[in-house]
Amino acid sequence: DQQVKQNSPSLSVQEGRISILNCDYTNSMFDYFLWYKKYPAEGPTFLISISSIKDKNEDGRFTVFLNKSAKHLSLHIVPSQPGDSAVYFCAASGGSNYKLTFGKGTLLTVNP
């Protein structure tokens, strides 16, 4: 039972353009959503998060949008840079133990 789904295993964009990574969830108890970025041979690193009481959170080139009614969130990267090439994981949390439920990841490739 996959509660967090990233339906695109990979995405390729040109440098300078917008990258949009999508994530869907099924568990309505989730109240906090995060994006992690992972380079090969490293652990995931936190990128940006959003609470369920908001619908948008921005941090520099990264913006996360949350549509609670559709149980959908997206990560926008503008402008995309080659250094953004990595696997991006969507994660969700709900309840008091803060365990994260991850999607399977999307490999983003930004071409120079």
Add this chain to the structure above:
Amino acid sequence: DSGVTQTPKHLITATGQRVTLRCSPRSGDLSVYWYQQSLDQGLQFLIQYYNGEERAKGNILERFSAQQFPDLHSELNLSSLELGDSALYFCASSHRLVGTGTYNEQFFGPGTRLTVL
């Protein structure tokens, strides 16, 4: 560098064997989480400890066990290993503020790659 350390980095062993993975959380972090990343499943939550006590369990097999010691480091023990246990095992830590409802970001270590032959 997240401040979370994991040893060893790589581990190669045979089926039926037992291994121990070690994690040292960031200084001051009280919570430790273990995750397994295998090829098909993405990152799966295994177990959480907070200040030495088990707080949450995920999809952790009975052959696996963990503990958090008084110095807050944690060990994940995997026994009777099977080929399917080959995966990356990540430890994460956070400074959980109990009862505040505030989410605390989890910081991940670099992982231990386990290969069972």
